[in-house]
Amino acid sequence: MKIPPLTIDGVREGLLSRQFSATELAxxxxxxxxxxxxxxxxxxxxxxxxxxxxxxxxxxxxARGEEPGPLAGVTVAVKDVIVTKGIRxxxxxxLLAHFIPPYDATAVERIEQAGGILMGKTNCDxxxxxxxxxxSAFGPVRNPVATxxxxxxxxxxxxxxxxxxxxxxxxxxxxxxxxxQPASFCGVVGVTPTYGRVSRYGLTAFASSLDxxxxxxxxxxxxxxxxxxxxxxxxxxxxxxxxxVPDYAAELTGDVKGLxxxxxxxxxxxxxxxxxxxxxxxxxxxxSLGCExxxxxxxxxxxxxxxxxxxxxxxxxxxxxxxDGVRYTFRSGSSETLSxxxxxxxxEAFGAECKRRIMLGTYVLSAGYYDAYYLKAQKVRxxxxxxxxxxxxxVDAIVAPVSPFPAFKLGEKVDDPLAMYLSDIFTITGSxxxxxxxxxxxxxxxxxLPVGMQILTRHFDESTMFRLADAFERTxxx
Amino acid sequence: xKITEKEVRHVADLANLxxxxxxxxxxxxxLDGILQHMDRLNEIDTSGVEPMxxxxxxxxxxxxxxxxxxxxxxxxxxxxxxxxxPGGGYFKVPQVIER
Numbered sequence: 001m002k003i004p005p006l007t008i009d010g011v012r013e014g015l016l017s018r019q020f021s022a023t024e025l026a027x028x029x030x031x032x033x034x035x036x037x038x039x040x041x042x043x044x045x046x047x048x049x050x051x052x053x054x055x056x057x058x059x060x061x062x063a064r065g066e067e068p069g070p071l072a073g074v075t076v077a078v079k080d081v082i083v084t085k086g087i088r089x090x091x092x093x094x095l096l097a098h099f100i101p102p103y104d105a106t107a108v109e110r111i112e113q114a115g116g117i118l119m120g121k122t123n124c125d126x127x128x129x130x131x132x133x134x135x136s137a138f139g140p141v142r143n144p145v146a147t148x149x150x151x152x153x154x155x156x157x158x159x160x161x162x163x164x165x166x167x168x169x170x171x172x173x174x175x176x177x178x179x180x181q182p183a184s185f186c187g188v189v190g191v192t193p194t195y196g197r198v199s200r201y202g203l204t205a206f207a208s209s210l211d212x213x214x215x216x217x218x219x220x221x222x223x224x225x226x227x228x229x230x231x232x233x234x235x236x237x238x239x240x241x242x243x244x245v246p247d248y249a250a251e252l253t254g255d256v257k258g259l260x261x262x263x264x265x266x267x268x269x270x271x272x273x274x275x276x277x278x279x280x281x282x283x284x285x286x287x288s289l290g291c292e293x294x295x296x297x298x299x300x301x302x303x304x305x306x307x308x309x310x311x312x313x314x315x316x317x318x319x320x321x322x323x324d325g326v327r328y329t330f331r332s333g334s335s336e337t338l339s340x341x342x343x344x345x346x347x348e349a350f351g352a353e354c355k356r357r358i359m360l361g362t363y364v365l366s367a368g369y370y371d372a373y374y375l376k377a378q379k380v381r382x383x384x385x386x387x388x389x390x391x392x393x394x395v396d397a398i399v400a401p402v403s404p405f406p407a408f409k410l411g412e413k414v415d416d417p418l419a420m421y422l423s424d425i426f427t428i429t430g431s432x433x434x435x436x437x438x439x440x441x442x443x444x445x446x447x448x449l450p451v452g453m454q455i456l457t458r459h460f461d462e463s464t465m466f467r468l469a470d471a472f473e474r475t476x477x478x
Numbered sequence: 479x480k481i482t483e484k485e486v487r488h489v490a491d492l493a494n495l496x497x498x499x500x501x502x503x504x505x506x507x508x509l510d511g512i513l514q515h516m517d518r519l520n521e522i523d524t525s526g527v528e529p530m531x532x533x534x535x536x537x538x539x540x541x542x543x544x545x546x547x548x549x550x551x552x553x554x555x556x557x558x559x560x561x562x563x564p565g566g567g568y569f570k571v572p573q574v575i576e577r
Contacts, residue, residue, distance in 0.1 A: 102556035195533040209532055235544035241534060306516045317493060324494065326569050331562035338574045339494070347496030352504075355495060359486070359505055360512060362493040376519050378529030383522070385530055418511050434533030459534075 005165035008222045011073045015062060022058035022073035026051045026117050029075045033119060033166035040142045040151070042160035044080050046120035047087045051075075058115050069115030071229055076111050077167035079158045080121040081128050082213065083202040084108055087118075091204050092126040092136035092154075095349035098329045105202020106237065107171055107213050107230040114229045119167050122157030126351045127320065128173055128206045130154050131181060131420050132413065135353040140410055145187055145450060149407040152182030155216065159186040162216045169226045170216040175207050176308055177402070177427025179214045180439040184402035184452025187441050189223045189469070190216045194460050195434030196241035198227070199234030207315035208239075210308075210431050220440060220470040224248035227462065243460050251463050252470040257290030259468065262395035266301040267426060271401065274445045279401045282442040282453045285475050286399065286468070296391045296398065300383040301429060307384065308428040309421055310364050310377035317361030320354065356417060385433040388456075397468055398456040401426045402439045406449035426454060436462045440469040441476065480513035481506060 006014070014020050020028075030048050037043050061068040078084065081091045083101035090096045104112075112118065125135035133141040133156025141156040143149040144164035151160040155172030159182035162170045172179040174192040183190025191214045198213045205211060215226035231245045263283060271279060287293055325331035325345030332344035350358070364373035391398060404423055413420050430437035436459070439452035453472070457465040483506045490497045490505075497505065558564040563571070 099560055102552060102559060238543070239532075239534075300522065303519055303522050306519050309512065310516060321494075325562060326571055327561055329560050329562060335572050338571050341572050342494040343496040346494055350495070352501075355497070355501065356505060356508055358493050358495060359489050360509060363481070363485075363489045363509065363513075364516075366489065366492060373516060373519075375529055376524065378531060379524035379527045380519060380522060382527045382530035383524065385533075386527075417508050418515060421512070422515075
C-alpha cells in the first residue's frame with residue numbers, strides 16, 4: 001500500500017470508506033518515515049508499538065460504529081522537548097540521552113484521546129535553543145526541500161517531518177520563533193498560539209514567560225484542527241488560559257473582505273530582498289481578496305532582540321539549573337564532591353549554545369547587572385506589547401515576514417551567534433507580546449526555497465489569523 | 479570591553495558550569511559582542527513603563543486555579559526511575575561537606 005501525503009480530512013475519508021485501516025496507515029507511515037529519515041534525520045526515534053496500539057483502538061472504534069475522534073488515524077510527530085510516557089525524550093541533549101519520562105504532556109494526551117497516532121520524536125536544537133537545528137547533540141536535521149540546507153530551528157525535525165510527508169501534522173515548541181521559522185524554511189504551516197492557549201504541562205521549560213506548544217501542518221485547516229484539539233485550560237498548568245476554544249477549522253469561510261491589515265513600517269525597510277518581494281506580493285493578494293492594508297508603526301522593534309535575549313537567557317539559566325547530575329540520567333563519572341559533580345556534569349553534557357545562553361542569563365541576573373539588563377529588558381518588553389496593543393486599535397491583523405532570508409546552508413552561520421540571534425527579529429516581537437502568530441507559505445525564491453508570510457492577531461484571536469491564512473492559502477498553487 | 483575572561487570564569491562559577499580554557503576564551507568574545515548589542519537598550523526611554531514579567535496580566539488572578547484538593551503525586555519509584563544513582567528510596571550524591 002502506498003499512501004500519498006494526506007490531510008486530516010483525507011485520513012478520515014480513507015478510514016470511514018474502508019480504503020485503508022488505521023493500522024495499515026500507521027504501519028505504512030512508519031516504514032516510509034524510517035526510510036526517509038536517512039535523508040533528513042528529522043526523527044530521533046520512532047514509537048511503533050505505541051503508534052500501532054493507538055491505531056488498533058481507532059480501528060476498533062470504527063468497527064463498533066463509534067466516533068473515532070477528530071484526529072482518528074492521523075500520524076503526529078512530536079518534538080523531543082515534549083515528554084512522552086515510556087518513550088525517550090532527549091531535548092536534543094546528551095544530558096537527557098537516556099531520559100524516559102514517567103508521564104505524558106497534556107498536548108500528547110489530548111492528541112491520543114482524539115485518535116491521533118504518535119509516530120515518534122523529532123530532532124531539535126538542544127533544549128530548543130537555536131534557529132537552525134544545528135545545536136542538536138544527535139546531529140543536524142537536513143531540509144527536505146534542499147538537503148544541503150538547514151530546516152530552521154529549533155523545531156526543525158517537526159517541520160522537516162511534515163514537509164517530507166512522514167507525518168500528517170506535528171507538534172513543535174516556540175519561544176522566539178521556533179515553530180514559525182522552520183515552518184517558513186520547509187514550506188509548511190506553523191502556528192504559535194496565544195501565550196497560555198495550550199497547556200505546557202510536559203513541555204521541557206526553556207523560558208517560561210515565552211514558551212508555547214503549537215502545531216505544524218501542510219495546510220492551514222490541519223493546523224487549525226490540531227490546535228482545536230490541544231488548546232484549552234489544563235489544571236496541571238497554572239499559566240494555561242481559561243478562555244473558551246472556538247472550532248477553528250469550522251470558521252475557515254474564505255471570506256476576509258473588509259479585514260484591516262497592518263504592515264509594520266519598521267519591518268518594511270529591510271524588505272528589498274527576494275523574501276521581501278514575496279511578502280509584498282502576498283500582501284497584494286490579500287488586498288485582492290478585499291482586505292484593507294495600511295502602514296502601521298511598532299517603534300520599539302529595534303530593541304526587541306536585546307530584550308528577548310536577556311529575558312529568554314535569564315529564564316533559561318534558572319530553568320536549566322535543574323540539570324545538575326542528581327535526577328536526570330546523566331552524571332559525570334569523575335567527581336569527588338557534590339559541587340564538582342554539578343560543575344563537571346553540566347560542563348560535560350551541555351552543548352556550546354546552551355552554555356552560551358546559561359552564561360549570558362547568569363550574567364544579566366548577577367549582582368550589579370540586574371537593573372541594567374534584566375529589569376530594563378522587561379520594561380522594553382512592556383513597550384513592545386504596548387506597540388502591538390496600539391496597532392490592534394487600528395487593524396485586525398498584522399502581516400510580516402517570518403525570517404529575513406530563506407533556508408541557509410548547513411554550517412553557514414554557526415560561527416556567529418549574534419548574527420544568528422539577529423535573524424530572529426521578525427518572530428521575536430510577537431513572542432514577547434504573547435500574541436498568536438503563524439507562518440503560511442507564500443511562494444518560493446528563484447532557487448526554489450520556500451518563504452513564509454507571518455500573520456499576527458490580538459490575544460486569543462487565532463480565529464482571524466486562521467481565516468486570513470486559509471483564504472490566502474486558497475490562492476496559492478502548490 | 480564589556481566582559482573580561484576573569485568575569486567569564488566568575489559567571490561560570492555562579493552557573494556551576496565547568497569550562498575549558500578554550501571555552502572561556504570563546505565565551506569572552508561571544509558574550510562581549512552580544513552585550514555590546516544589548517547596550518542599545520540604553521537608547522530607549524522606559525520611564526513610567528512597568529516591567530512586563532508575564533503576558534496575561536488582564537486575566538482574573540483566580541481564573542486558572544484548580545480546586546484545592548489533594549491529588550496523588552508521581553510516586554517515589556517513578557521519580558527515581560531516571561536517577562543516575564538511586565538508593566534506599568533517595569537520590570544518592572557524592573560527599574557534600576568538603577573537609
